[in-house]
Amino acid sequence: MTHRYLLPLAALLLAGTARAQQLGPLTVEKIMRDPAQWLGTSPSNISWAEDGKNLYFSWNPEKARRDSLYRIAPGGGAARKVSLREQPGLPAAEGEYDRHHARKLYEKGGDIYLLDLKTQRIRRVTNTAEQETDPHFALQDQAISYARGGNLFTWDPATGETTQRTDFRKGNRPATGEPTDKGEKFLKAQQLALFEVLRGKDQDARARQQQQKALARLRPKAIWLGTQTVRNLRLAPDGRYVTYTLAQEPSAEKVALVPNFVTVSGFTEDINTRTKVGAAQTAYQLGLYDVGRDTTFVLGYKELQGLDEQPAYRKEYQLKAQAPAPADSAKAAKTAKTTKPANEQRRVVPFGPFWSPDGQHAFLVIRSTDNKDRWIVGLDPATQKITLLDRQHDDAWINGPGIGYDEGNVGWLPDSRHLWFQSEATGYSHLYTYDISSGQKKALTSGPFEVQKTQLSQDGKMWYLLANKTHPGEQHLYRMPVAGGALTQLTTQAGGYDEATLSPDEKTWALRYSTSNTPWELYTMDNKPGAKLRRLTHSTTPEFESYAWRQPEVIEYKARDGAGVYARLYRPANPQAQGPAVVFVHGAGYLQNAHKWWSSYFREYMFHNLLVDKGYTVLDIDYRGSAGYGRDVRTGIYRYMGGKDLTDQVDGAKLLTDKYGVSPQRIGIYGGSYGGFITLMAMFTQPDVFQAGAALRSVTDWAHYNHGYTDNILNEPYNDSLAYARSSPINYAAGLKGHLLMCHGMVDTNVHFQDIVRLSQRLIELKKENWELAVYPVENHGFVEPSSWTDEYRRILKLFEENLKPAGAATGSTGGQ
Template identity: 50%
Template sequence: MRKILLAVLALAVTSISFAQQSTLSVEYIMRDPSWMGTFPSSPYWSEDGKSIYFRYNLAGDPADSLYKIELNQIDQIQKVQWNEAKDSRGKSGEYSQDKKSRIYREQNKLMLETVKTGDVEILLEWPDAMSNPYFLFDESKIAFSSSDNIYVFDRNTGKASKVTNIKSGSKQSESSSSSSSGTTKGFVESENLALIQILQERAKKDSLSKVYRESIKEMHEEEEYAFYTAGKNLSNLTLSPDARFATFSVFKRTSNPPTAVPDYLDASGYTKDLRARSKVGTEPSEIEIGFYDLANDTVFYLNTSTLEGIQDLPDYVKDYPDKEWEVKDRDVYLSGPYFSPDGKSAVVVVRSLDNKDRWIAQVNFENGDLKTLDRQRDEAWISGPGIGWTFSAGEFGWLPDSEHIYFQSEESGYSHLYLLNVNNGKKTALTSGEFEVFDPFLSKDKKSWYLTTSEVDPGERHFYRMPVMGGKMEKLTNMTGENQAYLSPDESKMVILHSYSNTPPELYLKDLNKKNSEVIKLTSGQSEEFKSYNWRDPEIVRFEARDGAMVPARLYTPDPAKKNGAAVIFVHGAGYLQNAHKWWSSYFREYMFHNLLTDLGYTVLDIDYRASAGYGRDWRTGIYRHMGGKDLSDQIDGAKFLVEQQGIDKDRLGIYGGSYGGFITLMALFTEPDVFKAGAALRSVTDWAHYNHGYTANILNTPEEDPIAYRRSSPIYFAEGLKNHLLIAHGMVDVNVHFQDVVRLSQRLIELEKDNWEMAVYPGEDHGFVEPSSWTDEYKRILKLFNNTLLD
């Protein structure tokens, strides 16, 4: 006990002594973030375009609440009362093509609203639960679902008709359902029937009635087609715009074993197991898409065997020459169908289970065969901005002409926006260049695109307008940093959520009808306490990696008089994430910690290493089949840059990061032991075979199919290389990177008789820490590690 107390005292003294060189301290910056002020998030417009709603906290509430700014009083921020908050987003529902009308459901009533006036008409009162009302191509007709079938309401006749006949079970089981007369009677029932004459008469009458009902039913079934689900669970039941097809999805979910994460702090006083994700290599869910042909009374399912290259094997199989690989149709995920506005054509987006291919394919309405319109093949994995994942099609849709579809693709090496004519197959790139496109959408009149891009700089985001068939992009934002734009309903104004490297987000208003109009700042949420410190604007630099690539990074440099010759490299998490940019970082605590380190004389480098977002396909896939390859060598080359160009002592280098950053820290200390004298690995993956399927299988394939990739990518296989000082920190109820990861690694380090490491555990914390006390404890330990090892 005395040793523990002394250790805690030493930790506190170390923190205090070095914090005296700065107005910041770990305790100060790791408090509840509310000390920094209140910053807006999630803005949206009222339906009439007269108010802007957003999340905010002027009143010091336990959590952010809904606030608004009315355009006729832009200098006043008003807290929204609960009854207004409930209705602030307006009614959900579907709009007509001209946006003048909206259909929605209110309990079991079908409602039609005239948008301009707000007048509401009850079209239909339905006896059962209804859902998902929407206009058909002929907008006098409205489809909705009820009792697992589709109905169409005709506004001209005022009548609703059932257009599908879907029944659960199978036809055979329905016709052969048994009654009590067909089963063996027990003693009591038999004796009762024998003794009581009226019961005999009733039983005979019931039997005759049943025979009559069955005969009528059989006659009816001969005349009316029914589709039996045969035990399948149907979802996404939708009618095509021309009312020819009803489409549905059938999911077959697999039962993969979850991992139990013990919670030692459950309120009951007992250990409680939290159910967490399965590990990589699990069986995926399956999906089929069915077409119910209402004209021909048939049902067919989409046939993916006609897709181009459906049997192609990945390139990595060449690394396993002794293994026989079965050539067969690959398993796929399906998204859609997406009908043209007139309903005469439908496409689906298909992804191979190995995520090497994405197809956009047209449906043959006669038999369900698929015709490939576009195939994007990536021997690493399909991803990137706007491209979607698993069952998501990403940015995808039809133009009003019912001839062109739009989508994003990394075909050029960067994610860009494309049009494709489904009639002649002509594909057109609407954007091009060494930048990426984010969140494109059509204007209400369908004549223009609105989109965000990184064309100005990878570290900036700006909002643009562009003609629908392509052409010059008109830049609508000008503030350096990130500009998240939200258009008013009439598209005449936009509210911008803008931030810069050292400035948290604030709201701005711009009038798009006035050329070169200036933005108006709507919020100023920084506290006086936060503004009292001169937060650094880190320099964006690029250093050359060993393969010639220019690696972007944020560089924090101290006052020359304070420079101590030591440096720390920060490794961001998530892998596919960008942090060397010019906007306020989601790593704001780390950003403040880097200001503290710089005050103390450290130089800090924050690298967008290979696999980071924002730099195109080749950067994104640079870690394929080898995590801890180029992503790690970028850190080593960053250290070289610090020594050779920033005057850092090669024996005074530290490294730290969380999640993926923790993984890289372990790989650095285990496989490059002479580069970094100390490292802090936070909530780190230690063995990729124990991480989840959706993320890991894309990058490393699966452990069963590609064990080479897993063994060279997992730190636990290299623990014997530890030479210098290591801090491991992990939450014990982490349901993302499980605590089991560091338990297994610590046992290896014990067996290897390593004695220059320590582990801090946080019993009440998940992957992302919540409690200020946990953040403070963790970062005091990190600071102590660097002060004690890099400054001696």
Template identity: 40%
Template sequence: MRRIAFVAALLFTAAPALAGGLTLEQIMASPDWIGQPVENPYWSVDGHNLYYSLKRDGDPVRDLYHVNAAGGTGTRLDPAAMAQAEGPAVYDRSHTHAAFILHGDVFLVDLASGRRMQVTRSPQPESSPQFSADGRTLQFRDGNDWYGYDLASGITSPTAILKFADDPQAQQPDALERQQLALFSTLREMKADRDARHARQQALDVADPGRAPQPFWLGDKVKAVDTELSPDGRWMLVVTEPAHRDDGKAPGVIHYVTDSGYTEVQKARDYVGRNDPAPQSLLLLDLSAHKVWPLATNTLPGIKDDPLKAIRDQTIAALEKAGHGDEAKALKAPAVRPVTIASEGSGGGIVWSDDGNQAAVQLRAIDNKDRWIASVDFASHALVPQDRLHDGAWINWSFNDFGWLKDGRTLWYLSEASGWSRLYVKPLDGKAKALIDNSRFEVSQPQLSEDGQWFYVLANKLAPYSYDVYRLPSGGGPLTRVTQYEGVDGFTLSPDGSRLAVLHSAPYLLSQLAVQDAAGGAPRELTDTMKSAYTAQPWIQPQFVEVPSSHGAGVVYAKYYGPADETDAPDSRPAVIFVHGAGYLQDVSKQETYYIREQMFQNLLVQQGYVVLDMDYRGSAGYGRDWRDAIYRKMGHPELEDLLDGKAWLVQHHGVDPKRVGIYGGSYGGFMTEMALLRAPGQFAAGAALRPPADWATYNHEYTSNILNDPQLDPEAYKASSPIEYAQNLQDPLLIEHGLIDDNVMASDSIRLYQRFVELHKKNFWISLYPLERHDFEHADDWYDEYRRIDELFDTYVKRRGA
């Protein structure tokens, strides 16, 4: 009978309205009615103006805008004006010239005269413009190929030609070829002619700098992942990986509603542990001497250790005991741990000093336990270790910025070595020094001023949820607060270093652009892209609260949504706990939330008589390494403890009925909703899990292996962390909602869990599938249907429970 009542509620419950007349249907409509956040601001070449992007209403196209940094109204650039726009600029060391990329082509500007010249006009996009150390050449790349534009002659030429094949001239004849040459004089003459022409060509190439360079033959066993050219044009570093690897078996995403009318299958990403990242290697190319040296990694400290030895030995022993000897052999530790160098989003890369005399390389172990920064010794053609960051859990995918001070001999980098992201400097032959001592806050987005005197950073020094720009001397000294927003999203220095362009936001304010002096002072607001239909609503400002942990974690920061006046609140009222996604994400902050619609839904719930709590449970960003690492090998366990503490806090401080608390969230929040209902049955009256990972063994490698290792190596971590392993515990109503073409968390996760519930004869579980949605829902009808069901679930099983 309860199921029948719930279905009836789904069909007939009317959408409630806020005090301002806003309905659920309005909340879940296209967010264009709210306004648009300012995106990707950058300075004009002369530093007088700023460019930024705004999404158009009604479609995903981003328009480019232009505004005077001294104040004024932003102007949208039409196609004709776009032709005269600029891109984010780079400058030569003397600030004589600037360069930028516009519509994929390279442009050069003479700063004294303002003369602008288009350097390339090609169908393929160029990128990464940089000036040579002497300022005579503008360097840029096309894919992994680098070119140099000579400012004096106007000639563009490749700086190096990379051939991923064997040098045909260097191949030694085999036995049959030797026999042929021995037998036939004509073949010997032809070969001698070829050798003579090749020798002549080599001599001309060496003697005449006006010719294209000789190719580097790097063999067919590898392919380029990244290339980086030194500013002096002498050296190139090439990151390679094996050219031929088995991509492994990938799952398919089935599209049922298609333009063609036929069911279509899309190949999706691999499962974790089924196709580990390719090991990468590093080559050093001397472009002047035309020589190649491999840069070995076996001298990096700890590279031959096995940080997973205890887990490995236990798993191998279990496999051997079960008679799975081949699987046990496959888990043997490598003699030298493989690394990645160019790893998008998770640390890695190459940085040259301004003069091109030094290079720094950041490497990361594929097992996720170590990050190294090494310099390159060009005389001995070797890597020189400068810093090792080890984490017994996993190295963060954030806080991996690094670079050189202006002296070209001192490295700077971020590190969590102290437990918090801090900024360090290290001379090549000296000891590392923390520029900020004893800090228990996060430092990110470091930017070195043009004169090299200051670092500007984003930090949550005032409180974990309060972000502003700070600055400190590059040699060390006091950390000074520059902005006063408590909700800075990002910033960029002006070309002369005197001003900051600041993106800032607030809980009901999308990112806006302001300018202020780099030393501090009053900002000038340059944009207001919010719409009155949204700003006129009586939104509930979240209260930032500290929930005591009963498990030794200190306090858990949270946002509390409740009525403005709680003096007449009922003694026993319903509540909802919202669980943010991504795991490592911070939603308790004074910046705008990623969850704009969900925040409006929290308002709607309060109007209906609920109170709402949104917690930064353990594993969330913003609280240091130990908070992040707490979930290692046990996802869903410390977080659930924190959520239960949140529930207890609501009961104690806000008169919440412990039997009338609902829970919901999407992605990681959906995972936690399932873990809450399945690992703590009876604690929550109902839960709604949106696009939830139900079995971590079917999620992607980059995220999951960090926290749980590989499933073949650490099966117990996956068993402890996956909701499907606790399916037998379901007793509270659970609504699962999933996009059918989700290629991040596949819908098969939810469908497999649903089948487990069917086989276990469970009751009060439902699944709602959306044929045209991926992981991030895009269509207003689906958003509305999704939250209508959530609202009615809570109304039936939370609010009315016991009524």
């Protein structure tokens, strides 16, 4: 079926002038150019106008240095650029609606605004030089709360009156001036007894104090923070309580510095980056201010089920049963130990509270700082008591779609009786409700797939879900009754659906849609099953479209332990017998790339097309640790990065030789970040499988990476040294046999340049010769400059051409062809 697309005028003019441009044969120089200049820029950041008459989105059809804001009618037509003059008068896309969906509250430019959705009238709640943030409807929608300067304020729309609700102050409470020492008390009493003038002054001082106390009763209690900071201020619906999060930053921890050599000033400038894994972390407490009793409390957690349970991995150390370790790291493994006592209670981080629509109930999400437990608890602010509603425990770590590392997707249903959340209790992230009256937990979805996004309809009667129910690499939108039941599929076309957002009347979807060989574009569709997509934008250029970009085959193969592994396969039309192959390893650790939509690795995707043109077979694997496949795949790298995630690559290489006719002596591997780490592990520990490898911006020693990511997977280095010893490539460098290219940005604030320098010194001391290091003086972790991308991928292509093809068969080894 064909569709008639109404394209924006700017895009039509652009297409007309560029019609003669042809991409021709792929080269590194061509595909690594600035994407905005030749590929095109996809629309993003979609939002609806509150009256539903327009869609707003970021776009760049003009090939400018940055995206601009555009507006288009949901039915199609020409997109119009929104001028900088118009933008301040537009409501913010993000905000909070009241219970009747009649008003929208939002922050913009550090001030608070209130929008009447019926009249479209905007009221400015604040207009100050100080920044106001975090607005919420309060006191059963009768007031508006916001934070300013670390304190909570409310504003009454009816009277315009602003009330300060908290008085947090930095530092410690000042001394009262009254003597505390016995000797001092005696001397004061003696002075007052002897001198009438002093007695009069003392009486005046006491009178002033009483007057100040009387006035203070009209103001919130002064709460002294000491060295703590306060955030997440919330007013209870009845105004009786204010909850807040207290954060205690650790004492000065050593922070890694990254020197920046190429600067405008001409001087080397140090960049403060981060601490390393195992450094002390911020400690959090939930504070509660009882307004009526003018008293503050700090919530305790000692009654939480499992709070004193120690992680399962420590039993390994207690039994002194150690897993195999590499020869040159045996000493580190032999000294492996745990330092925490077995009965120590773990620290936690509180999130919330989340109040029911009727204001009668509240719950918290509490997570252990080792990320192995998440509790959902009811909160009674009057007694400061918590009641366990749900506990999710994972011996590895808690995460997954809709769960994340914070409170995750949680909320209340309109009946104020059911709260909802997502959990991986079954091994896949699904949607649950909990009845606070009966104590019953109910799974609304189930099966071997993930619920990736959730949205509740305005009337609270329907769920809208994004899930990969039909295939792990294919997404669709679904609807489902609020109490659960059959999932009704709304979308039909295979591919990916992103930023899906409903119109204010909930009759129309706006979304981004793409396939594996066509980039994201803006579409609308009716909110009903089987509705057709209506394309609103055309972003790609004729030059990009002149090449027949391949749609890779998404395949599944069995790993050595029987697990199913998904991958993208690119094959030449007429593959050479015993030809070369390249295995690509995506980065980010928890990320999916063997899917049916446009990849965030679009440069690598284009490079894979180039490799296929040159006769290579390319395999892009969603190895253990990747997203989209449930808990077991997600945590398959726990305590051993470079274990199953690496053997999945080795098993993929075997598949290439057994099924696709690839020569076992002509397989290369490459990847960036986590993919660079796996490449190093492959080249060091599997030298007979991979003959050449390109490791880009690689982690070389996990003990030098950050805490937030690494601690979840490998625990702390001083508690689980074995995990670090067997997971860090620097410990295996002696195994290098093939040809290794390493590329790294010198101002990488994520994986520091120090990482690759340390590994280089190790290779020098090991007297290895078949390696090289290319450095990029102006690049951070994600490269930006087209010249850097071009240089890097010319080197990668040269590496493969010279080492994976028979002598004399390589073409374009300089990267120019």
